[in-house]
Amino acid sequence: MAQATAQHVSESHTFEIRNLRAGVETKRGxxxxxxGVNLTIHTGEIHAIMGPNGSGKSTLAYTLTGHPKYExxxxxxxxxGVDILKLKPYERARKGLFLSMQAPVEVPxxxxxxxxxxxxxEVQGHAPGLRQWVSExxxxxxxxxxxxxxxxxxxxxxxxxxEKKRSEILQLELLKPKFAIFDEVDSxxxxxxxxxxxxxxxxxxxxDHFGALLVTHYTRxxxxxxxxxxxxxxxxxxxxxxxPELADELEETGYDRYLPQGKSESALx
Amino acid sequence: MMxxxxxxxxxxxxxxxxxxxxxxxxxxxxxxxAQANASEAxxxxxxxxxxxxxxxxxxxxxxxxxxxxxxxxxDAATADQVKVPHFDPKHPYQFPALMPSSADRAxxxxxxxxxxTPSHSMDEWRYAPINDLQDFFSPFEASxxxxxxxxxxxxxxxxxxxxxxKGTSSTPVTFSRLSSDQLAHSxxxxxxxxxxxxxxxxxxxxxHSGRFWWLNVTGDVTKPIIIRIHGTSNKLDAIHIVxxxxxxxxxxxxxxxxxxxSLAEGVEVDAGQASNLNVTSIQQWDDGSRHLGNQRLHVGxxxxxxxxxxxxxxxxxxxxxxxxxxxxxxxxxxxxxxxxDPHAYMEHRTMVVHNHPGCKSRVIYKGALEGxxxxxxxxxxxLILPRAPKTDSYELNRNLVLSPGAIANSEPQLEIENxxxxxxxxxxxxxxxxxxxxFYLESRGIPEVEARKLVVxxxxxxxxxxIGIESVQKNLMSVIDRRLAHGESAAMTEVLxxx
Numbered sequence: 001m002a003q004a005t006a007q008h009v010s011e012s013h014t015f016e017i018r019n020l021r022a023g024v025e026t027k028r029g030x031x032x033x034x035x036g037v038n039l040t041i042h043t044g045e046i047h048a049i050m051g052p053n054g055s056g057k058s059t060l061a062y063t064l065t066g067h068p069k070y071e072x073x074x075x076x077x078x079x080x081g082v083d084i085l086k087l088k089p090y091e092r093a094r095k096g097l098f099l100s101m102q103a104p105v106e107v108p109x110x111x112x113x114x115x116x117x118x119x120x121x122e123v124q125g126h127a128p129g130l131r132q133w134v135s136e137x138x139x140x141x142x143x144x145x146x147x148x149x150x151x152x153x154x155x156x157x158x159x160x161x162x163e164k165k166r167s168e169i170l171q172l173e174l175l176k177p178k179f180a181i182f183d184e185v186d187s188x189x190x191x192x193x194x195x196x197x198x199x200x201x202x203x204x205x206x207x208d209h210f211g212a213l214l215v216t217h218y219t220r221x222x223x224x225x226x227x228x229x230x231x232x233x234x235x236x237x238x239x240x241x242x243x244p245e246l247a248d249e250l251e252e253t254g255y256d257r258y259l260p261q262g263k264s265e266s267a268l269x
Numbered sequence: 270m271m272x273x274x275x276x277x278x279x280x281x282x283x284x285x286x287x288x289x290x291x292x293x294x295x296x297x298x299x300x301x302x303a304q305a306n307a308s309e310a311x312x313x314x315x316x317x318x319x320x321x322x323x324x325x326x327x328x329x330x331x332x333x334x335x336x337x338x339x340x341x342x343x344d345a346a347t348a349d350q351v352k353v354p355h356f357d358p359k360h361p362y363q364f365p366a367l368m369p370s371s372a373d374r375a376x377x378x379x380x381x382x383x384x385x386t387p388s389h390s391m392d393e394w395r396y397a398p399i400n401d402l403q404d405f406f407s408p409f410e411a412s413x414x415x416x417x418x419x420x421x422x423x424x425x426x427x428x429x430x431x432x433x434x435k436g437t438s439s440t441p442v443t444f445s446r447l448s449s450d451q452l453a454h455s456x457x458x459x460x461x462x463x464x465x466x467x468x469x470x471x472x473x474x475x476x477h478s479g480r481f482w483w484l485n486v487t488g489d490v491t492k493p494i495i496i497r498i499h500g501t502s503n504k505l506d507a508i509h510i511v512x513x514x515x516x517x518x519x520x521x522x523x524x525x526x527x528x529x530x531s532l533a534e535g536v537e538v539d540a541g542q543a544s545n546l547n548v549t550s551i552q553q554w555d556d557g558s559r560h561l562g563n564q565r566l567h568v569g570x571x572x573x574x575x576x577x578x579x580x581x582x583x584x585x586x587x588x589x590x591x592x593x594x595x596x597x598x599x600x601x602x603x604x605x606x607x608x609x610d611p612h613a614y615m616e617h618r619t620m621v622v623h624n625h626p627g628c629k630s631r632v633i634y635k636g637a638l639e640g641x642x643x644x645x646x647x648x649x650x651x652l653i654l655p656r657a658p659k660t661d662s663y664e665l666n667r668n669l670v671l672s673p674g675a676i677a678n679s680e681p682q683l684e685i686e687n688x689x690x691x692x693x694x695x696x697x698x699x700x701x702x703x704x705x706x707x708f709y710l711e712s713r714g715i716p717e718v719e720a721r722k723l724v725v726x727x728x729x730x731x732x733x734x735x736i737g738i739e740s741v742q743k744n745l746m747s748v749i750d751r752r753l754a755h756g757e758s759a760a761m762t763e764v765l766x767x768x
Contacts, residue, residue: 088716090716093711093712099712101709106706107723109727109729115723118719119710119714122716154727154731
């Protein structure tokens with residue numbers, strides 16, 4: 001495992017989204033949500049994506065990871081030059097893409113430990129040694145202040161909001177992706193849980209050196225995770241890019257000026 | 270107050286010629302609903318009143334004999350006041366609250382001639398493939414081709430019952446086949462009565478050929494007991510198993526069905542006061558086997574019975590469970606799992622009767638169906654009688670249809686005749702894989718096929734882990750794992766292509 005970490009540090013990867021257009025099939029026909037998204041992320045960079053409700057931030061996260069609900073019209077998402085949009089979700093994960101979900105799904109009867117070991121085995125291509133696995137998992141759980149009993153519980157079943165998000169970060173630490181997308185990782189967290197989750201992301205970033213897309217409504221989490229870039233996402237594409245100072249500006253002015261004239265945010269949703 | 274309300278009610282049902290104005294259909298419906306509520310309220314009030322009086326009577330009986338006579342006259346006065354309309358079988362919906370319950374109208378008898386021959390028009394036979402079961406519907410002679418043996422889980426033998434060890438504490442459990450002499454002095458036939466034609470015919474055939482076995486628990490039995498029921502031919506056979514627990518005893522019993530059989534089976538379980546029983550019926554038949562069973566359970570006062578059913582293979586399995594209670598505060602926990610193959614039929618009916626106050630029942634059945642022509646039916650009923658206040662019941666059935674062409678029927682029923690209950694819940698669903706669950710697993714690098722297997726495995730593991738006997742749980746999960754590995758090539762590919 002130490003070898004794998006060292007490998008990551010020495011390697012540099014690029015994730016490039018080119019003119020991505022995607023949407024969903026509705027009763028009234030196809031509805032385009034992503035209207036030409038362009039973004040390039042390198043290993044070690046943290047990009048915060050901020051924007052109003054319904055602007056398509058979550059759609060971007062799901063489209064990149066291959067949720068069956070979203071259809072790609074055109075464009076590419078190149079991970080080290082390979083277009084992952086043609087791959088199945090599990091193949092994207094094996095290429096090194098990770099999504100921390102806003103609302104992680106419950107899977108009754110499947111224990112966390114069984115699920116995580118299966119996932120790590122599939123992503124690495126071989127089963128981790130049992131002793132090494134047990135110690136690695138219990139260390140990661142300790143750092144995230146997760147109850148040891150949690151390993152025997154069913155995936156996300158009966159977890160509190162904080163537990164669900166900490167479980168996502170645990171998976172991040174064990175799966176060691178090249179690029180991670182965090183979809184509103186700060187939603188439903190109290191101050192302490194937010195700090196633990198943010199610390200986890202920072203630690204994983206430092207150890208495993210991934211590039212990150214941090215989707216959020218609020219600037220609060222950016223006090224703990226310092227982004228290299230802040231992007232404003234509105235009406236299906238990026239409308240402005242800046243440094244960390246842009247987040248402070250958004251806090252002051254809100255998103256209103258980025259919305260198309262005469263449209264409230266709910267009309268876009 | 271009640272009398273007043275009742276007089277107005279009765280007027281509503283008078284026909285023409287009374288000079289009353291003609292009501293619109295809507296007004297009539299509203300009136301009927303109000304009357305139904307009123308008569309339901311009367312009925313509940315009457316049942317409660319009777320309970321109160323019973324309690325008072327019991328209390329007074331112990332204090333003074335003179336007080337009793339006044340209680341009797343009170344009773345007569347109430348009977349005078351509450352005039353419950355007469356139930357007319359020709360118009361069962363005239364007073365909805367007075368419809369007969371399943372306990373009133375269902376036949377219970379050891380005599381096959383009391384039952385009509387099953388047909389699809391009969392409610393309880395609407396799902397079953399009765400054309401393939403005709404031989405179960407007429408008198409037959411038991412072929413005797415089913416072997417019944419019992420041993421502890423670790424292989425040690427159980428003692429047979431002898432006059433010497435009968436009921437002694439040194440032998441907490443005995444197992445014997447009953448001779449016709451012993452049968453007359455055994456508890457066989459004391460737990461309810463057959464509830465359908467095949468079970469009445471099973472009783473007759475078992476009696477005629479001496480196909481009775483009795484597991485008698487008279488102390489605490491720590492090691493699980495396995496009763497192996499192994500079929501060796503397709504010739505129609507009958508067996509009858511009786512399991513009794515003396516008060517304050519405990520045991521874990523597994524009925525393991527294997528081999529090839531056409532079996533009519535009766536099981537009677539009598540769990541004595543404050544006893545603790547865990548009984549599991551596993552159906553792991555070879556292809557082509559048919560199994561009709563009636564399991565009648567009696568949960569004693571303060572007793573705890575966990576009843577598990579696991580149906581994994583066989584051509585036709587139809588099991589009907591008829592549990593009731595022997596006193597207050599009994600707890601019945603029923604779990605069921607079924608995994609139907611292509612062209613297999615599995616039906617489970619759980620007909621719980623709450624006949625004592627303060628009892629609790631839980632029925633949770635989960636099934637998966639795999640492949641074309643796989644069919645299942647679950648019918649659950651909880652009948653809560655007026656004399657069972659503070660009842661707490663819940664029934665749930667979930668079905669996972671793994672591939673196209675499989676049909677799952679799910680029918681939860683409730684007959685609540687008592688307003689004074691803790692709860693009577695039910696839930697039922699038939700569904701396919703949850704796309705969100707699969708995406709979550711896939712987004713962690715787990716391929717579609719593996720993700721589906723994990724979901725199905727989890728679906729079953731959730732219940733199997735509650736069976737409570739480690740070795741049984743392990744065996745069942747390995748059977749399911751084998752099935753899933755096997756299904757990958759056939760049914761699973763079908764699923765994947767279909768989506």
